[in-house]
Amino acid sequence: MINPTSRQITALKVLIFVLALLPFARLVAFAFLDRLGANPVEFITRNTGDWTLYFLCMTLAVTPLRKFSKWNWLIKFRRMIGLFAFFYATLHFTTFLWFDHFFDVQEMWKDVLKRPFITVGFIAFMLLIPLAVTSTNGMVRRLGGKRWLWIHRLVYLIAPLGILHYFWMKAGKHDFAQPFLYGAIVALLLALRLVWRWQGKRVRPQAA
Template identity: 65%
Template sequence: MNSKQVGWVKAIVFVLALIPFARLVWGTASGSFSDPLAAITKGSGEWALYFLCITLAVTPLRRLTGWNWLVKLRRMIGLFMFFYALVHFTAFLWFDHFFDVPAMLADVIKRPFILVGFIAFVLLIPLAATSTNAMIKRLGGKRWQWLHRLIYVIAPLSILHFWWMKEGKNDFARPIIFGSIIALLLAWRVWWNVRGKSQPVRP
């Protein structure tokens, strides 16, 4: 696939990735949601998990299909993951606590599912901040790769946050589905890395 075709694919993915956010904005503005806070919090959190799964799936899909152009979509998809996580966090800080940071921090400490979600969000910030080519050059390839391995911590924390949030409702079906998908994707990446290191180096 040439660069022009990849550009069109990126534009289509960009528009599609904004549709869930547009639906949240429209539903809130039009009064379609009976509980706008719950709708925004639930929708943005789940879409952050969707984009997390898609981001983790890019490398396995590229290696299985040979579609190397998929790598050019990964950064944008990862930034959309951060965007929806930011909307999720903003809904919590704004609508739940009206930007009262001390009250928010007290709530974070008091409720474990909020604590692990908050840690996952904080760990996402350096990944989003170092997503530009300039930051990659400044950090160097190896340090940048080590930093972005935080995704191996962020993914389980996100699933734990989702699981504990659903625990009070005894609704574990979706956390199990998300957890299984992410566990498989992470296991595949670990297996591939171990397999690559075990292969003899050819001159």
């Protein structure tokens, strides 16, 4: 699909939307079927956290895929994928606030300040909020392209913080395989951007 029509783009958006909701639907189904395991809170927390990280990686992967494939239309899906990263991050945080602390904000703050991996995860979630709030076309117009772009570059900080949160969480069980895997993916996706930025700086003086 080199140059999809607007109808095909819309169909793909619907498909991505439905597929992105499947992990949430699975959690709901498991809850009704009593299949969340011996520790349902841990199951939900890990599952929503994992999918937050998956969607963050997918969001970062859109631009490299677009550049390598020359399919510029892929950029039309980045906003939706990014918003699903925020959706699952919100579920992840809500699970922590609700089931771990029963909406006791004071106790939650104690936990955030006491445990570094929660501190890092909380910071990453807070940084996601302005990205979600400013994701509309109207906000792009109000902020201006440059200011909007600087805000959305926060994702380059959020993704490493998410990896660090994941790494510290797994450290207690000495399970580092997945954190290293996703850390390598994020490192590669960010390194590609640095290379392209450096190449762009070299080309501009030559063109001048």
